[in-house]
Amino acid sequence: MLKQEITYEDFNGDTRTETFYFNYTRPELLEWEVSEKGGMRKMMQEIVKAEAQKEIVDVFKTFLLNAYGEKTPDGRNHKKTQELKDDFASSAAYAAFYMQLAEDADLAARFINGVVPKGMAQELTKEI
Numbered sequence: 003m004l005k006q007e008i009t010y011e012d013f014n015g016d017t018r019t020e021t022f023y024f025n026y027t028r029p030e031l032l033e034w035e036v037s038e039k040g041g042m043r044k045m046m047q048e049i050v051k052a053e054a055q056k057e058i059v060d061v062f063k064t065f066l067l068n069a070y071g072e073k074t075p076d077g078r079n080h081k082k083t084q085e086l087k088d089d090f091a092s093s094a095a096y097a098a099f100y101m102q103l104a105e106d107a108d109l110a111a112r113f114i115n116g117v118v119p120k121g122m123a124q125e126l127t128k129e130i
Contacts (some may be wrong), residue, residue: 003080004116010098020095024069024117030101031118032108034068062110063101066100069117 003025012018017022070090071082090096103110 004113006071006099006113006116008095008099010095012094018095022095022099023071023073023080024066024113025071026069026118028119028122030068031122042093059104062103063100065114067096068104 006022006024007019008022009017009019035043038044067087067090068082071080072086073080074075089090103113
């Protein structure tokens with residue numbers, strides 16, 4: 003799980019810093035893998051190889067939003083509902099973080115490594 007502090011300007015013009023949580027479980031990644039023809043990894047490899055910017059942006063947006071959730075105080079759950087995802091996607095925090103990730107390849111790599119289960123990050127980045 004990645005605990006990420008995001009500083010952003012809200013829609014009232016106030017600067018805020020909040021903590022957000024991002025995570026993928028092995029089952030979530032497996033479901034994504036089998037839902038794509040040839041697998042998620044192959045799809046991502048082909049997109050990167052083709053330098054198809056729209057597809058790269060679409061995949062990254064999906065990857066970011068599907069990783070977002072709210073961690074329960076006891077640490078037992080990372081709730082990911084469509085409502086939570088929609089709320090985050092419409093926030094100024096999302097816009098700020100998305101642009102940080104888009105403009106900083108190292109930050110994007112650290113994000114990917116931070117949200118996938120240990121051991122899977124290296125495997126995924128090697129294949130891509």
